[in-house]
Amino acid sequence: MYLIDSMVTLFSLKWTQQEPQIRPLPPHIKRTFVKTPAGDLELLVCEPKPSTSKLSVPQPQPPIFFAHGGYGSAGVWLEWMTYLHNHNYSGTLYAYSVRNHGASYTLPYWRMVVNTAFEHIQADMVACLDYAIKQEQQQNSMARLPILVGHSSGGGLSQYLLSGISPDPALRVEASGLCLVGAIPSYGSYDIYWNWWKHDPWFSARSMFHLQHPTSPLSTEELVHGAFFGCKFPVSRIGAFKRWMPAFESMGWPTGMVGDNFWGWVVGRPNTWLRAKDIVSSIRAAGYGKDKVCVMVGKEDMMYRSWMWERQCREYRDGLRELQNERKLDDSIYPPREPDIVHGVASAESEDGVRMVLVGESGHHVQNDVYCDQAAEAFLRWANQV
Numbered sequence: 001m002y003l004i005d006s007m008v009t010l011f012s013l014k015w016t017q018q019e020p021q022i023r024p025l026p027p028h029i030k031r032t033f034v035k036t037p038a039g040d041l042e043l044l045v046c047e048p049k050p051s052t053s054k055l056s057v058p059q060p061q062p063p064i065f066f067a068h069g070g071y072g073s074a075g076v077w078l079e080w081m082t083y084l085h086n087h088n089y090s091g092t093l094y095a096y097s098v099r100n101h102g103a104s105y106t107l108p109y110w111r112m113v114v115n116t117a118f119e120h121i122q123a124d125m126v127a128c129l130d131y132a133i134k135q136e137q138q139q140n141s142m143a144r145l146p147i148l149v150g151h152s153s154g155g156g157l158s159q160y161l162l163s164g165i166s167p168d169p170a171l172r173v174e175a176s177g178l179c180l181v182g183a184i185p186s187y188g189s190y191d192i193y194w195n196w197w198k199h200d201p202w203f204s205a206r207s208m209f210h211l212q213h214p215t216s217p218l219s220t221e222e223l224v225h226g227a228f229f230g231c232k233f234p235v236s237r238i239g240a241f242k243r244w245m246p247a248f249e250s251m252g253w254p255t256g257m258v259g260d261n262f263w264g265w266v267v268g269r270p271n272t273w274l275r276a277k278d279i280v281s282s283i284r285a286a287g288y289g290k291d292k293v294c295v296m297v298g299k300e301d302m303m304y305r306s307w308m309w310e311r312q313c314r315e316y317r318d319g320l321r322e323l324q325n326e327r328k329l330d331d332s333i334y335p336p337r338e339p340d341i342v343h344g345v346a347s348a349e350s351e352d353g354v355r356m357v358l359v360g361e362s363g364h365h366v367q368n369d370v371y372c373d374q375a376a377e378a379f380l381r382w383a384n385q386v
Contacts, residue, residue, distance in 0.1 A: 009219040010210055014247035020103045021244055023075045028085050031103065034096070034131045036124070039105025043128050044074045046081045046093035062144035062176040062386060063136050065129055066095035069152025069182075070253060071218060071245045073102030076151065080367050083376035089383070092136065094146070096128035098253075101246050113214055113248050118256025122171045125157055129173060145284055147177040147386055149379070151367065155183020156257040162282040163274045174282045177386035179294040179379060182301050182364045185312045188259020188273035192303045199226065199302040214249045218242075230300035230363040232370045241368065276319030280353075285386055291355040292320065294382045298362035298369060309356065317352040345371045346378040355382050 025031060025044065033040040048060075064084070066077040074095035081093045097104040098121055100112045107116065129146065136143035150158035159180070160166070161173045184192060196217070197203045203217055210216035218224050221238040224245075229238075259265070259273035285292045293316045297309045340348040348357045357378045362369040367376070 009216075013210060013213045013215055013219060015109050015213075017108045018100075018106050018247045020106055021073065021246075022103050023073070023244055026078070026082060029078065029081055033103075034128045036127045038120075039099060041099065041105070041124055041128055042074055042097040042101075042103040043131065044077070044081070044093075044095040046085050048090050048092065049085065049088060051088070060140070060143075061089060061091040061383070063092045063094060063132060063146045064089075064383065065132055065146040065148055065175075066093070067125055067148065067150040067154030067158050068095070068097065068101070069150075069154045070249050071215075072151065072154070073097040073104075073244060073246070075102055075244050076365065076368055077149075079372045080376045080379065083373055084380060084383075087377075087380060089380065091147075092132075094128070094132040096125065098124045100248075100250070102244070109248055112250055114251065116250035117252040119166075119168070119171070121157060121250060121253045121256075122161060122166065125154075126161065126171055126173065145174050145176045147179065147383055148173075148175040149179040149181065150183050151181040152364065153184055153253055153257065155180040156185075156189065157253075159183070159186050159274055159279050160257065163278040164282060165274070165278065172282075174284055176283070177285055177290075177292055177294070177383070178279070178283055179296065179382065180312070181296045181366060181375075182298060182304070183295075184257050185308060186274045186276050186279060186315060187311065188271045189254065189257050190259055190262070190265045190271050191305070191308055193254075193258075195303050195305065196227065214251055215245075215247065218245070227302065228363055228365045229369055230298060230361050232361050233363065276315040277322045278319075280316060280319045281323055290353070290385055291350050291382060292353050292386075294355045294357060294379065296357040296359065296366060296375065296379065298359045298364060298366040298375075300362060301364045301366075303364055309358075313351075313354050313356050316354045320353045340378065340381060342374050342378045342381075345374040348378050348381065357382070 029044050029046045032043050034043050068076050074097045077095040100107050148158045164172045207216045224242050225235050225238050259271040265271045283292045295313050297304050346359045348355055359366045359375045362371050
């Protein structure tokens with residue numbers, strides 16, 4: 001059966017340039033395009049309701065900028081954007097699509113898979129983020145920096161840009177807060193892909209049979225369900241989700257975030273990539289006692305293990321303490337807080353400026369899984385205090 005499935009999916013994989021995917025939008029979300037030298041990038045924009053707009057409150061909340069991960073697009077954030085809009089978040093919401101994703105400009109197979117480097121992916125996000133910031137400044141000279149929300153590889157990309165280690169000064173950003181949703185950890189992605197391989201033991205053999213096509217691990221609805229969703233998410237809904245996935249992905253994006261010293265990791269040494277201290281130094285949260293970082297993971301995310309999100313939170317807390325000790329942070333007081341319980345599904349615990357949110361019965365795409373609203377509520381509670 002496995003051999004038959006592999007043979008069938010080989011012929012379903014796409015090797016030619018696709019058309020931009022114009023996904024239908026709800027009326028409160030508009031699509032625009034950010035022009036770049038390489039092509040036009042999709043940017044979804046959701047203005048707050050008139051009753052909660054920038055004109056009706058003295059200090060509107062910061063805008064939120066959503067970054068999707070591999071095989072995603074701006075459209076994976078529609079549920080959360082709608083939830084925040086309906087619950088009167090007073091900042092503007094933005095979600096963009098990387099080249100060859102969503103309605104952004106597309107590329108032929110070879111150019112996208114092999115010749116699109118991590119630096120190109122960085123440039124796409126920065127172009128759209130700069131556009132969003134300029135839009136905010138035009139409307140309000142006192143506008144705050146955006147909250148960055150990064151899912152999966154988009155979370156890894158967000159951390160990299162905030163870390164300031166890019167040799168190109170134009171590819172360095174600042175934010176009011178950082179939310180990492182099932183994100184590539186700041187210490188790299190070796191453990192993420194190791195867990196994926198253990199979840200799908202035929203990963204390597206199938207990839208060889210599929211001529212190393214990057215979509216091989218997601219070539220069937222069953223594989224997409226297992227990789228991205230929890231057990232309660234109906235398999236019957238995977239087809240609608242998979243329809244908006246790009247036909248192929250840049251290999252430069254994931255390989256740019258693996259971290260250092262592969263052989264050291266193989267023999268059991270902790271992997272390293274970015275310094276949490278460098279990342280949080282670019283987060284400009286306002287006021288005392290603010291949780292600058294939110295780490296959100298679905299409890300059924302097969303790419304994560306509990307020690308991974310625990311290490312991620314610990315390193316961010318250590319990074320904040322380092323900055324406080326160096327007197328580089330004004331808001332060094334983090335009062336103790338009781339854990340939040342959101343309808344018994346999402347729990348959130350805050351400690352030393354970092355909030356950890358676990359979403360029950362949800363997989364890698366917590367923002368699209370069956371408890372996406374509960375995850376959005378937990379996110380909104382965090383965003384309201386940034």
